[in-house]
Amino acid sequence: MKRRDFITKAGLASVGGATAVAAASSFPKPALAQERIEMVIVSTWGRDFPGLGTNAQLMAKRLGDVSDGRIQVEYFAAGERVGAFDSFDEVASGNAQAYHAADYYWKGKHPAWAYFTSVPFGLTASEMGAWIHHMGGQELWDELAGEYGLKCLPAGNTGVQMGGWFNKEINSADDLKGLKMRIPGLGGDVMAKLGASPVSLPGGQIYENLVSGAIEATEWVGPWNDYAMKFYEATKYYYFPGMHEPGG
Template sequence: MDRRSFLKKATLASGAVAATSLAAPAIAQNKRTLKMVTSWPKNFPGLGTTAQRLADSITTMTDGRLTVKLYAAGELVPAFEAFDAVSSGTADLYHTSDYYFQGKHKALNFFTSVPMGLTANETDAWINHMGGQELWDELLASFKIKPFLAGNTGAQMGGWFNKEINTPEDLKGLKIRMPGLGGEILRRLGATAINLPGGEIFASLQSGAIDATEFVGPWNDLALGFFKVAKFYYYPGFHEPSGSTSLGINLDLYNSLSKADQELFKRAALAENNLSYSEFNARNGAALNTLLNKHKVDLKPFPDEVFQAIFNVAEEVTKEVSNEDDISKRIYESFLTVRREVGGWNRIAEQTFTQKRGKALG
């Protein structure tokens, strides 16, 4: 082998070694572990499991390039500090319900649920096609958070009570766990509304610290064992005709991602929003049958007089949010458009169909 050929091969070989030595650190540097905090107990059915499934999906879809490590409520920050953790950058992501943080801005209620508000499919229509996402982005940009829908409980139950509710007067003096604007409505009707994380409700109900509670619906309520300490189970859930959960991403982190990764987060959240809602619908029916037939729960509708009293105050409370500032006013007006237009369609289509189907089935 002549000298020139030898040097050429040696150069190529050394170049290959150099490329190999550079490639490994470069790949390693592209890998990131992201901290996701939640407001849910670890692996709690329907909420904790939704958060974990979303974390796992992002990890899988990036082949581990972005590994999402989930911290349940209390593991990294308390349940009601998830918002601040992501806003400040202490955590990268949250999975929670934004109405827990109405102290930051009252209009956050609209992006979980407001009393007498939107159903799950109406919420999806608003966020995905009627300007809701843009309003949400604008609201949370000031807190350095990028939000996405990432789950929905569907219509919720009215809650568990230690006494019957026959008239609006029966609400007076009642100590009830209810967050968001629903809690404010009950306060104006004479109750004492308390906000508690899911993991603290049973003990509070058992000890008498509260007289009643709502949480989600039969699947979650069965898991938490409320039937052991409360007798009456009321419906429907005036306070949450649906219950959106959200993925919040630290805005600096989100802006640092490639367009492809930003789209990946969006699509992962969208998929989980659908999976979560369908799972709640799949599980609630069987759980309700267990509560009624095995545990002999006393299922009751709110009397019309009670529901009407709640409705009247609900409209007042929700409208008041629009007076907070310009963004609140625009969110409220957009919400009203959706409730009128999509809600009107639903009354003609789905609501009429399900009512007539029920009548035909007997």
């Protein structure tokens, strides 16, 4: 797709939060022609969610600030307007103008979405940045997102993520058989090959599912984020590093 044709279809937005975390937008033409732009942003993160959610909220505020109020932003955390995993369709349909998310959540729509968050044994944060900005990654992202009328931009990076929290000790691959683990993206596919049962859940639902026993393990980000999520209260073992997201 030619760049000029693409930008005609999709608007631009910038964010502060992960290349694991992406911002996507799709402005209708009439909105861009108006004196004031009204912009609805939806998110996969809960309200005041540590790190990822607070960055999304800060980004929404900054858009208004740097535009001197010309862009009027209304931000909705997960569940406030649509469910976390409904964010993509809300923007692609034109009901909202941007989402803040991790694009591997949309792997079911096209496997290529996973590559714009992280893949097992893939790129580190600096390598991901180099690929996106200097080695054709953004052009591939544009081609994929353009099929859905979107424009996606990187919004930071979580760095190397930990292996995860488990309710039982893992000493061999055999210990993974039948394990119900929250792990999205291609990392979940790897765990399935090892015999685990991967589950995809929004971040805000992980703790309650660990406590109830609906899942027996989870991956998230790293010590700072994980401490805020209080996973240490719900599980016994923490393993590191993770192979699934070396630069999300």
